[in-house]
Amino acid sequence: xxxxxxxxxxxxxxxxxxxxxxxxxxxxxxxxxxxxxxxxxxxxxxxxxxxxxxxxxxxxxxxxxxxxxxxxxxxxxxxxxxxxxxxxxxxxxxxxxxxxxxxxxxxxxxxxxxxxxxxxxxxxxxxxxxxxxxxxxxxxxxxxxxxxxxxxxxxxxxxxxxxxxxxxxxxxxxxxxxxxxxxxxxxxxxxxxxxxxxxxxxxxxxxxxxxxxxxxxxxxxxxxxxxxxxxxxxxxxxxxxxxxxxxxxxxxxxxxxxxxxxxxxxxxxxxxxxxxxxxxxxxxxxxxxxxxxxxxxxxxxxxxxxxxxxxxxxxxxxxxxxxxx
Amino acid sequence: xxxxxxxxxxxxxxxxxxxxxxxxxxxxxxxxxxxxxxxxxxxxxxxxxxxxxxxxxxxxxxxxxxxxxxxxxxxxxxxxxxxxxxxxxxxxxxxxxxxxxxxxxxxxxxxxxxxxxxxxxxxxxxxxxxxxxxxxxxxxxxxxxxxxxxxxxxxxxxxxxxxxxxxxxxxxxxxxxxxxxxxxxxxxxxxxxxxxxxxxxxxxxxxxxxxxxxxxxxxxxxxxxxxxxxxxxxxxxxxxxxxxxxxxxxxxxxxxxxxxxxxxxxxxxxxxxxxxxxxxxxxxxxxxxxxxxxxxxxxxxxxxxxxxxxxxxxxxxxxxxxxxxxxxxxxxxxxxxxxxxxxxxxxxxxxxxxxxxxxxxxxxxxxxxxxxxxxxxxxxxxxxxxxxxxxxxxxxxxxxxxxxxxxxxxxxxxxxxxxxxxxxxxxxxxxxxxxxxxxxxxxxxxxxxxxxxxxxxxxxxxxxxxxxxxxxxxxxxxxxxxxxxxxxxxxxxxxxxxxxxxxxxxxxxxxxxxxxxxxxxxxxxxxxxxxxxxxxxxxxxxxx
Numbered sequence: 001x002x003x004x005x006x007x008x009x010x011x012x013x014x015x016x017x018x019x020x021x022x023x024x025x026x027x028x029x030x031x032x033x034x035x036x037x038x039x040x041x042x043x044x045x046x047x048x049x050x051x052x053x054x055x056x057x058x059x060x061x062x063x064x065x066x067x068x069x070x071x072x073x074x075x076x077x078x079x080x081x082x083x084x085x086x087x088x089x090x091x092x093x094x095x096x097x098x099x100x101x102x103x104x105x106x107x108x109x110x111x112x113x114x115x116x117x118x119x120x121x122x123x124x125x126x127x128x129x130x131x132x133x134x135x136x137x138x139x140x141x142x143x144x145x146x147x148x149x150x151x152x153x154x155x156x157x158x159x160x161x162x163x164x165x166x167x168x169x170x171x172x173x174x175x176x177x178x179x180x181x182x183x184x185x186x187x188x189x190x191x192x193x194x195x196x197x198x199x200x201x202x203x204x205x206x207x208x209x210x211x212x213x214x215x216x217x218x219x220x221x222x223x224x225x226x227x228x229x230x231x232x233x234x235x236x237x238x239x240x241x242x243x244x245x246x247x248x249x250x251x252x253x254x255x256x257x258x259x260x261x262x263x264x265x266x267x268x269x270x271x272x273x274x275x276x277x278x279x280x281x282x283x284x285x286x287x288x289x290x291x292x293x294x295x296x297x298x299x300x301x302x303x304x305x306x307x308x309x310x311x312x313x314x315x316x317x318x319x320x321x322x323x324x325x
Numbered sequence: 326x327x328x329x330x331x332x333x334x335x336x337x338x339x340x341x342x343x344x345x346x347x348x349x350x351x352x353x354x355x356x357x358x359x360x361x362x363x364x365x366x367x368x369x370x371x372x373x374x375x376x377x378x379x380x381x382x383x384x385x386x387x388x389x390x391x392x393x394x395x396x397x398x399x400x401x402x403x404x405x406x407x408x409x410x411x412x413x414x415x416x417x418x419x420x421x422x423x424x425x426x427x428x429x430x431x432x433x434x435x436x437x438x439x440x441x442x443x444x445x446x447x448x449x450x451x452x453x454x455x456x457x458x459x460x461x462x463x464x465x466x467x468x469x470x471x472x473x474x475x476x477x478x479x480x481x482x483x484x485x486x487x488x489x490x491x492x493x494x495x496x497x498x499x500x501x502x503x504x505x506x507x508x509x510x511x512x513x514x515x516x517x518x519x520x521x522x523x524x525x526x527x528x529x530x531x532x533x534x535x536x537x538x539x540x541x542x543x544x545x546x547x548x549x550x551x552x553x554x555x556x557x558x559x560x561x562x563x564x565x566x567x568x569x570x571x572x573x574x575x576x577x578x579x580x581x582x583x584x585x586x587x588x589x590x591x592x593x594x595x596x597x598x599x600x601x602x603x604x605x606x607x608x609x610x611x612x613x614x615x616x617x618x619x620x621x622x623x624x625x626x627x628x629x630x631x632x633x634x635x636x637x638x639x640x641x642x643x644x645x646x647x648x649x650x651x652x653x654x655x656x657x658x659x660x661x662x663x664x665x666x667x668x669x670x671x672x673x674x675x676x677x678x679x680x681x682x683x684x685x686x687x688x689x690x691x692x693x694x695x696x697x698x699x700x701x702x703x704x705x706x707x708x709x710x711x712x713x714x715x716x717x718x719x720x721x722x723x724x725x726x727x728x729x730x731x732x733x734x735x736x737x738x739x740x741x742x743x744x745x746x747x748x749x750x751x752x753x754x755x756x757x758x759x760x761x762x763x764x765x766x767x768x769x770x771x772x773x774x775x776x777x778x779x780x781x782x783x784x785x786x787x788x789x790x791x792x793x794x795x796x797x798x799x800x801x802x803x804x805x806x807x808x809x810x811x812x813x814x815x816x817x818x819x820x821x822x823x824x825x826x827x828x829x830x831x832x833x834x835x836x837x838x839x840x841x842x843x844x845x846x847x848x849x850x851x852x853x854x855x856x857x858x859x860x861x862x863x864x865x866x867x868x869x
Contacts (some may be wrong), residue, residue: 168561168571174359270557
């Protein structure tokens, strides 16, 4: 099968998956117990029973879930409209877009640093196997991987704000709010240090462990022995021959992670009061804000599926065996 | 290689940022009080606001005709003077002279009248005002500074009601034709007549900066600015106060309060508030549809009395609230109206396990082999549920279950998602014992309404299902009794009925816990809503 057909098939299949996910989500949120109107207004003593009934009608909740609500929602989606959030009273698409950038910034920086240092550490640990360096890196990685996100975040927050004078939350200081981010880079960077560091430490361990086992496997291959026999330096062997092959599992895991880190950022964003998608998902869930929930989960599903597709595509370039099949 | 260069660059940038000198906002703007809180207003449109943070902003940005004072009485705010007709059907308000909107225009009686009539005529749109304008017929202008509100029947708590009607700038609100349009208007750039005006509001970064209104009719606030920042978790909020990232923490969790007291340069404040927590005993009438699902023994007055006798409320306060509150007795917190509405004569049942055992013995409940009492085949085995979003209730539930075990009652605590619990309690009536709480209005009317029969409908506020025609009649009566002393008598009587019938066993009244940097600011005043009531913030000034 040609690469184009392969990719086209993957793409169509992805679209179908997204549609199925959306339909399942539609059902899932509506079987949750509780009353969205009550969730949105909370225990607000100012809203009488009559007013709640009128809100229920406004949200379209007085009609049966199937077929009325279902087809009304489908029709909305078909028009490219995700609806208006009940609790935030803004178009869902606008809300998602405004938070997506912030989350991507955090995830992007954290992942790049985690990949860079994780791969580097794994490479050296595998190369210097059974040395103090290996044992140290291995212990650190196992601990980092096993650390609860929330706990690590709080510890770093307390330490960083007490000893380094770093900010305790947010993306920029209040006086810089509303200015374009590129005009307040130093302030932005100060606010990013702790959340990025948290994310880096959390993912670094995983990458290091995978890289280490992968490089160990590659180093035992015959062609590495050949390269050494040809008189290449250790560094050359590692860099030119071992690294590329050892990177394959990392690509898979990074692609998978990229999809899931969007949801994984929830904890980090909550600790650092970071205005991103994670916090938004939490609000949507606790408020039973169906339009926002559907939009948020659509975004999650799309990011996981896109990341997977990306991994598939990358594989066709990195690994000739995939193309042959 | 280029990529690695970029990564390194980013990393260096991050590292260099650590050494960046702290650009303190206080240097550029003198006397800015930086507030940290855990929420953010859902809207600044008083037509349709649900979150308490919105009301905090309304108090700062808008004004009302009248406002509550420290002693629980009401004073004029926009109104200079007011009077009611002999029959209580017409109220006349005269506005203070020279009140200006934030844009410099003068406030007129006509604009206030437009507001009141909009609330009345478009009550589907002005949802959050609905409860305050029931019984209003219309408002009319008498002259430039005088207006009248005509009522359908005398309203006993009229002053309280108008203290919640925020007067908005009509031009911003005139154009909406449907309730949805009005409600989707978030009004994040509001024009009001209040002591502060919005300078910056960023709903994404969740930062609000307010400037003192130099033309405020009651004099300019001593602070130059208020800066509100939202934190997503209370640990970070407390840490921010400790390191001086903020000057005022609007919410301090009970568990952190003792620690905050020890922070250098910080003063922690615990003040009596208006909230209460209670044990709800399923009191839904047998003929209710759907039929209540419960252990029928919970309706037995002897069992109720025994449960009340077996709960050590002082212990709950000491352990669960770590002393930051007082034991509860009535559904009306002691702070309402400066204590005027709270029935001081109520004698709470004394905690006495032996006495509780005796009550159950006498009522014929006999201990089985497992220690659980039983009568006519009905075991005293109850569900004890509480909303899962509370940090206080799990502990309270455990303590209560242990005491009940001592008297042969089995209570099984379980945390339930609050949304499911709402439905289980009302309208499904499927529960035995539930721990929950309320934040009361300053007027007793709302808390009293929670016990009326008509509130036990889907969307109503009754959770116990208590139904007592005499109580319902008294409720209607107190709403129309204009004489405060006469109304007080009725309100006290109602509290006594609830206390004796025990649809609720009120557990405690918790304190409002807040803290501020006393090395930087002084002048806070303790209001039942907190030291950040707008009258208090008007008075706050930097320490020299």
